[in-house]
Amino acid sequence: MVSFIKADAIKCTQPNKVRMKGFIGKRFEANRLNRLRLQEEYFLLWPFQEHCPIGYGYHQPHPDITLGDWHGEFLGTWVSAASLTAWNTSDEELCKKIDILVRNWLATQKEDGYLGTYDEKDRWKSWDVWVQAHDLIGLLTYYHYTGREDILKAAIRVADRVLKDFGPGKRPLHKTGPHRGMASSAILEPLIWLYWETGDKRYLEFGRWLVDEDWEQPDGPRLISSLLSGLGVAGTPCPKGVEMLIDFAGLLELYRATGEERYLKTVLVAWEDIVRNHLYITGSASTGEYFTPDFVLRNDGVFRIGETCVTMGWIYLNLSLGKLTGEARFFDMVEQSLYNHLLGAQSPDGRGWAYYVGLRDSKRYRWHTDPECCPSRGTRMLALMPLYVFGVDNEGIVVNFYEKSEATLTLNSGVEVKIEQETSYPFDGEVLLKFALKEPSYFTVRLRLPGWCEKYEVRLNDEPIETLVDARGYIVVDRVWCNGDTLRMNMDMPVRVVIDKFGNNLRVAFMRGPLVFAADSSYLPERCLLDDIVVLLDPIEPAKNIRVLKENMDTVHLVVPVIFVEPNKSRDAWRGERYCVLTRRNGEKKITKYIELVPFFEAGNKDPICYLGGVSRHIEPVINITYQVWLPYIWA
Template sequence: MRKLIITICALRIALFIFCADAFAQANKLQPVADAISPAASAQLNGYLGTRLQESIDNRILAQDVDRLIAPFKTENRTETRQWQSEFWGKWFTSAALAYQYHPNEKLKGVMDHAVAGLLATQTPDGYIGNYAEAHRLEEWDIWGRKYCMLGLLAYYDITKNKKSLNGAIKVADNLITELKKKDGIIVNKGNYRGMAASSVLEPICLLYNRTHNKKYLDFALEIVRQWETPAGPQLISKANVNVSQRFPRPKNWYSPEQGQKAYEMMSCYEGLLELYRITGNPAYKKAVEDVWENIRSTEINIAGSGASTEMWFGGKALQSTPVNHYQETCVTVTWLKLTGQLLRLTGEAKYADEAERIYYNALLSATSGHGANWAKYTPLNGQRLAGSEQCGMGLNCCEASGPRGLFNIPLQMVTNTGEGIQVNYFADGSFKLKARGSDVTFTQHTTYPKSGSIELELSLLKPAEMEVAVRIPAWSKNTRLSVNGEAIENLQPGTYAKIKRNWQNGDKISLELDMRGQLIETFSPSHSIAVMRGPIVLARDARFSRPGIEAVLKPVKDTDGFITLTEVTNTTGDDIWMLYKVSFIPESYTENSAPSVSVTLCDYASAGNGSVNSFYKVWLAQLVYPSAE
């Protein structure tokens, strides 16, 4: 008992020191600038350009906005436990990102209507929400207020409309006032150890940046202080603890005691990065970097996402097995956003590598119907099925949130740095930037990732001395890069090749990436294999010819250990992005080995995404050989 008391006292002292340090650091306020900043504009062509436009036309503009506003009206404020109030903000922030990518009057008009309609529901005390007065601050009420603030601030950033900013200010002021009247504690509100409620940290920090009102910074610091109390999620002190093992398994999976909730946890860490940008407190940045590494190493699967029944569960080691409610799209989107935040802050290649994998696989695989629909869950082996309606809103959380992921990438593909330009992603299109004081149009000519050939061309009004950094993906083992035909040597996978020179109008950078098929293996809980081509996960699909999808297949590797992929023409009648023939040796079930057969693989985003709900498989189980043990 004495040892226990000493341990508890030591923990309390450590907590006090941490909190004191956090407040002292905040008082110094050493703001941190991002390493990269987005392009002024981007216009994508080809496959991605089509997918983005379909999402605008068939999902964002197709939304009944008045239905999203209806729950907030005074006569409808009767809620006690559900989350209708998140849908407006999720949809609106999707629309705002889409508008930044492709400004147009039709979308702007819809956004104008959406903001005016929401602000019309704001009561004199500043509240925007749908909870009955006696149940405010409970369940998902603060979570919904967060999304309203994020939407209103996004609209202000686009339009500079002061009514929108003032609306967000009133929501924040009302929240702070109501919390003080209640008990001043945010981490005991709602479910998941207060993570849903305290993820309001992000818009509070954004509001501080736009108003410089110290009470919002004070509130942000108080939220983080409460995280580290016994009732809180301890997001900083447990940043090095596996995200699936931070707290004991709760009796009720969806409960206030549950500390493994993936989406809400990452939302809190997004807010912590915003607070780091304001204060410069290195403990905040380190916590997010540590947890990002932990999530990637223990949870994220081959397609770039994870979580089961919306919780972290140590899933990376179990990804080749059937998993219940796997890879929720809201988790995928938030993992992509958190990764993008770290890329923006640090400019490090590993974040771009990870974001690319998420985008082309887990994210794109979740959308169908030419952008109209989003799956709630996307297994690695199984079927893709539409998610169910939630809260009587005519859509679910993932349908509202999915486009936030799609439009998170375009303006980050080619970015500004203090030294010039950084090329993070590759897609056919043009990007306008202001680098080192010069207006630059950066054009990419490519069918990537179908092809590994990318030509980058600079258009400049006058020569400019600057650095152009080009990402060399970690998976590209054999890469060639040249400027105007002159080879760049000593390329390192997983880094940026930094080319500093006096750039002229019309200069061209040629990049050739290694698109050979790579075999990915897992031995937990049993031996299974998968095939990747560049950043693309490939899959079997029951729509294609024999052998049957349940067949045991052993891959045929070339002398260098790669998989030979032969592109084939799509004759299915369905919209399939990539299609390849691959040689496998099937299990013969006799004493003699069978000859190799040609098996069709498609990209994971297309697998099971046809006119019928076909079964598909990423992970192919391999034979067990007891004699080899």
């Protein structure tokens, strides 16, 4: 394998060396049992076996389950997610399912290496290269899991078929696929992975050509020049969310291979712009799947905001930046997105996913969305999480996420350390780490200090100790560690009342730890609407009268004082009409009560309409509003 020119500051944990047992772990298990295991093979295979026509429309032979000719991406994404999950859990049933599916998949590979969903006459049109990129993602993950050389050879054949037609002196890639070639450019990251595996510099040179020449053509995406000139992500020629984020991940991989600082700078400039101008408080972005130029972060689901693909792409990019730089701020972004918007898009049983998730919306969890991109990417994102809970750097152990878990880590010195993490995070701020090692050893333990945390205490073997926070944002504890040592961190988790400088005038949101809270219609008094609520805040200490209600270890609610106008009375029978007749006006009668706010991931989940079977269009209309994050307030 080829070594990085720019090595990662943090080395990830192998999937089989860590177990998640807390809140994320439960969602991971639901993902394994109720999504990955139950996936229909024919749904993934038929585009490769029977091929898709070009364009957007109902396609045979399964007109009920697919729209669009990008359907081929789902198989590679599923194989990647399933391989990581089987590797982590030793799930034999899932492993057999992967083996059979991959065998049938590779049976469709052509003699020239092409592994796609288009007839020869349609080769390289539309989403074809995008499909090849996801082929490589799936095959290379499966190769790392199994070590099978025939899988690596199949991946090389896929890549070489692309390089036969595209590259310096050949066809331009940006003229293939939608979004000025940004979709086709998704192949950058897995091609650099192949460079790491094989040392074949053709893949590296293709990557350089793609971003330095092909991207910068007048009709190309021009990502580097646009961003470095200060235009921001919305000012690029095509501000399409997930494709851009995936391309940034590829650009980071190219930076690792070349050390070209422009590549890293481009991604960091984009990152700053997204955080400052485009990121929802729940950690997602996008309106109608794009970064919008007006910086208005619309709340209503009718605007198709918070696409799950964009949420996944943002988390994925931050995981890459975090391990590259070792900086806690990137893992802070992961935490914000993961606990709120990503898990808010996954049904609690792990079976369904929502395509869009607004901040004033209803959840629409579906087994199949049309297209299937959001469920498949959400599934893969959860499968990746075990790799990042712990890490190893040049000095010792790095704890990136607080999750009940256990891991076996091999330090750069060769010392093996078993670490167990006990915590109810994100519902509680207490974390206990237990260390097991054969003999005393000197190394450093770094604990990510979340950006929201202002007060904390660290205890070593139940004795308080003084600690420092390094420039990367981690609490540093370095010493000679012995078998049985414990490290306990207590983070204060006060309720935070948040205002929005750019919108949501005279409204507030509520946070505690990494969690964002929402008002849920299921917890309101009878005949009270979400729009009737006005939060009462103490003018000196806004969070003073807000209580934390811990129902169980899987959630936490806030009890908030509110006033609302007594609901107007209308006729009980709507008679199928759009409008009803008001029968009595209540004037200005106001009632003071307390209501419960629920975590965003839980918001709207009691509405039975959330869980419809069958196949639903991604543009399924919003027919009712069951929750909202930003609430009007007055001073008590």
